[in-house]
Amino acid sequence: MIRFENVGLRYGMGPEVLRDVSFFLPERSFQFLSGPSGSGKTTLLRLLFLSLKPTRGLITIFGKDRSRITRDELPMIRRKIGVVFQDFRLLDHLTTYENVALPLRVRGREEASYRSDVVELLKWVGLGDRMHVLPPVLSGGEKQRAAIARALIEQPRILLADEPTGNVDPQLARRLLRLLIELNRMGTAVVIATHDIGLMDQVEARRMVLSGGRLEIYD
């Protein structure tokens, strides 16, 4: 599904943040991406999400060479990738329902055509009774679940989650992890960027560890 071959990246004239990174993310796979702060986890996620171009190496994403993907093709490919940001990035002036429905709305779909799907998904993530609430009054865990629901509404082929449990208590972190495992069982590949060892110990999954810009993989 996604393949990196000897990928390197540097910002401007600075040193290489990622060096000779190679891996393959198959369909329906589940993996953790870990490493100390500043090791390049977010940068690697940005490469996976096509918001950065590598300075060298080859990235093949859904069978397409990254360097040949045009600006106009990006939105269509991005719709196959769900992203959960560490800081949630919910729009404060839209309700939880509207935030989750946003990816469908920007595609120009009629609200009536997706209403039941959004409601169902919100119930699935446990926000059925918080649909018409604005994000500023949601708790950290609720915001995180709303962000996950938004990333899932288009049924992406892969979900990238940047520190999804970074802002929640251990009990809620376990609930969120169970949610992501359930999602993976339903067929979506999952990459969780985290430095929470406790979280990783809860699941037998592939670990991709970044250190000094290099990637080690522990299957």
Added chain:
Amino acid sequence: MIKAGTGAIARSKLARLRERIEAGVKRQANNRLARKQTPIVPPDNVAGRAMVLVIAIMTFLSCLTLGAVTLVRDTAATWQTQIAREATIQIKPAEGLDMEEALARARAVAAGYSGVRSVEIVGREATQRLLEPWLGPALNMDELPVPRLIIVTIDPVNRPDFEAMRAELAQAVPNAVLDDHRTWVDRLVAMARTTVTIGMAVLALMLSATALTVIFATRGAMAGNGHVIEVLHFVGAEASFIARQFRRHFLLAGSRGAAVGGIAAIIVFVVFSWWSSRNIGTPEGDQAAALFGNFAIGLSGYLGVGLVVLLIAALTATTTHVTVIAYLRRIET
């Protein structure tokens, strides 16, 4: 039997009631969801409101400048045409000259040219009235060698051939001098052109300042929306969709500000026009009318105000579009 029948009816009524309540609850829930969607671009913040205010003020000033230039241009044109509409033939008295006969001859010469609408001899009484302020009421025209005048009213579009008229008059009435006011008209034309050029330069500067202010105010208001652009971008919105959302929002905001400024300027023009029409005949009204005509900017002035409003609204929308596209390029390195 009857009891059982009554019980069944009651149960079916209860079931129907329950169905109706459930349907009502579902309908209410659907209505809540189906209510008007919140616009994707957040409502105006402080920077957005400041942008609307700045646009309103700059539009008001631009429209005032435009109105002033229109007024000056129209007034200058009126000065020119009023003076260019008349010429004068002056006949100086001389020994043995029959003034009345010379006046009639000169009038006949002038009337023979195409482009001359009417030729009128200024009568003895009228001439006396003209000289009265200087020579007093007891003036006897026969005692003084007073020159006499003929007013030639001309068609400003189809002007007569003054050179030929001057030559013919010199032959027919040697003492006649034709004054077509050329010197005055030339001076006035030069002055009017200079005034209008200065006005246009001021208008150009004003419009440039407005454009720059609108661009910076729009960019300032857009700066607070970076996170919205980013989120839309990351949820797979196309650049054209994002740009369209912001363009529409800021076009409306810009139009609102520009319309307020334009309407305020029109109110000022209407009030001045009303004031000048109410003060006709008073010394201050006559003074203003002498300088600015009737103080009305006319249809072209109002159309100009409308054009300025449209231009400023379009400029706001264009700036928004360019800012959004530039922002997207930056986050998509």
